[in-house]
Amino acid sequence: MLTRFDEEGFNALMSKNLAVSDYEDYAGFARAVYETGIISDPWFDGNERFGMRGIVLEAQLARALEQAAERTTYLHHELVQILLNDSALLDEFYHLTPYQQAMWESSGGMWHGQARADLFVCTDGRIVCCELNSDTPSGQPEAVILNRLLHSAHEQDGVTNEQFDDPNASFEERWVRMLRASHAKRTCAPLRRVGIIYPTELTEDLAMITLFTRWLERAGIKVVAGSPYNLRRRNGKLEVLGAAVDLVVRHYKTDWWGERVPVWSDAPDYPDAEPLHAPLGELLAAEMNNEVTIVNPFGSVVTQNKLSLAFFWEEHARFSKQAQGWIRKYIPETRKLTNVSLDKLRTERKSWVLKSDYGCEGQETICGAFVSEEIWEKALCEAVPERFVAQRFFHVAAEKDGRLANYGVYVMGGMAGGFFTRLARQSTEYTALTVPTYILKEK
Numbered sequence: 001m002l003t004r005f006d007e008e009g010f011n012a013l014m015s016k017n018l019a020v021s022d023y024e025d026y027a028g029f030a031r032a033v034y035e036t037g038i039i040s041d042p043w044f045d046g047n048e049r050f051g052m053r054g055i056v057l058e059a060q061l062a063r064a065l066e067q068a069a070e071r072t073t074y075l076h077h078e079l080v081q082i083l084l085n086d087s088a089l090l091d092e093f094y095h096l097t098p099y100q101q102a103m104w105e106s107s108g109g110m111w112h113g114q115a116r117a118d119l120f121v122c123t124d125g126r127i128v129c130c131e132l133n134s135d136t137p138s139g140q141p142e143a144v145i146l147n148r149l150l151h152s153a154h155e156q157d158g159v160t161n162e163q164f165d166d167p168n169a170s171f172e173e174r175w176v177r178m179l180r181a182s183h184a185k186r187t188c189a190p191l192r193r194v195g196i197i198y199p200t201e202l203t204e205d206l207a208m209i210t211l212f213t214r215w216l217e218r219a220g221i222k223v224v225a226g227s228p229y230n231l232r233r234r235n236g237k238l239e240v241l242g243a244a245v246d247l248v249v250r251h252y253k254t255d256w257w258g259e260r261v262p263v264w265s266d267a268p269d270y271p272d273a274e275p276l277h278a279p280l281g282e283l284l285a286a287e288m289n290n291e292v293t294i295v296n297p298f299g300s301v302v303t304q305n306k307l308s309l310a311f312f313w314e315e316h317a318r319f320s321k322q323a324q325g326w327i328r329k330y331i332p333e334t335r336k337l338t339n340v341s342l343d344k345l346r347t348e349r350k351s352w353v354l355k356s357d358y359g360c361e362g363q364e365t366i367c368g369a370f371v372s373e374e375i376w377e378k379a380l381c382e383a384v385p386e387r388f389v390a391q392r393f394f395h396v397a398a399e400k401d402g403r404l405a406n407y408g409v410y411v412m413g414g415m416a417g418g419f420f421t422r423l424a425r426q427s428t429e430y431t432a433l434t435v436p437t438y439i440l441k442e443k
Helices: 007-014 026-035 057-082 087-094 096-107 140-150 169-188 201-218 277-288 307-314 322-330 342-347 374-381
Strands: 055-057 116-120 127-133 193-197 222-226 229-234 238-241 243-245 249-250 294-295 332-337 354-355 365-367 388-392 404-412 415-424 433-435 437-440
Touching: 026 193, 026 229, 055 057, 057 087, 057 116, 057 127, 057 307, 057 322, 057 404, 057 415, 057 437, 087 307, 096 116, 127 322, 127 354, 140 201, 140 404, 140 415, 140 433, 140 437, 169 249, 169 294, 169 404, 169 415, 193 201, 193 238, 193 243, 193 307, 201 222, 201 277, 222 243, 238 277, 277 294, 277 388, 307 332, 307 388, 342 374, 365 374, 365 415
Parallel strands: 055 437, 193 222, 193 249, 249 294
Antiparallel strands: 116 127, 116 404, 229 238, 238 243, 332 388, 354 365, 354 388, 404 415, 415 433
16 A cells, blocks of 8 residues: 655645746756655656646647547547447457457446547647547646646746646646546445556556545545555455455556457567456456446547547448547548558558557557658568558647647546647657646636
């Protein structure tokens, strides 16, 4: 179980009226980050993770980004309703593994609590969403803490901090409210204890777990955190490390719960390819017997799958007229790799991006415009066709310093509620610089 940290000291630090000069250099700022007691890694591979100068959005653009995130979330909701009404279509389009199928069926179509839409503003002014992270969205500690630490210090192009708002100021309240609302759909009993399930072997998740713990404890809710192996169902209750919980915050990816199969034909098998049979069985049984609330629900095994982006385009006519318009507006053309001519992808290399069904970065996203013909050809030959989509490349409008902004807009219970912005030299760069995001006040 996690212990409380120095909340009084944290609040004092976050309320300081800081100026940029208070941070002599990035190392000085990094010390302030350490002192929050939440984020402990302001460097990544020796490089700075954060930018002390961030983005100040015009109110109109901020609203447009939030609207795009909410509408993209609704598209996934409509997708789920279509699949619930046609199980044969699900089997035909997705080819889920047996354990993924179990996750989907146990969810009853429930998939959303919190999501993060990754949005880009294109050179032609369009706002596009390359994907909706609906499974285990991350970045909350950086989004909240960076904005708070640098708000008083931030000034850009003559705009002072009195002239803009922090869009993440109410993140904690919205997040806790979303959990309570999810719990209330299952039972009228109060939410007393939450279990946070996460990959305990990954230190990069500790900041999020610590932040969530702090938020819940401040709301008067007890917390116990552990791995899937710490789950047990006993006497009609789900337990985490022996403590009965009312709700599980699931920060363990759906594709990690089930069978793990390589997406490249020349890749070795995963050393831990077997599904988490016993822990998953305990959790799904508790959910199906109405003993626990899961956020995010396991229905996200489908909404997180990038084949869903291809479904929007290849099964376009199944959606409502309104949804069809939003698909064309926000979702770049996406096709199952099995349904695209490889010769077309070869001749139009710079116009396409290959993405695996559950990949999130690195070697499972190949952008034709940023790789050589040799690498592109190898990717086309080695990609397992059923596990990949081809998405139309789009041109992102650059910021003044030449970097490209990825606006991660959080959606909680269907409503936008926070920004997580990263700046990179190219849109598929994993080691992007995370920066604070503010919104100009309307006059």
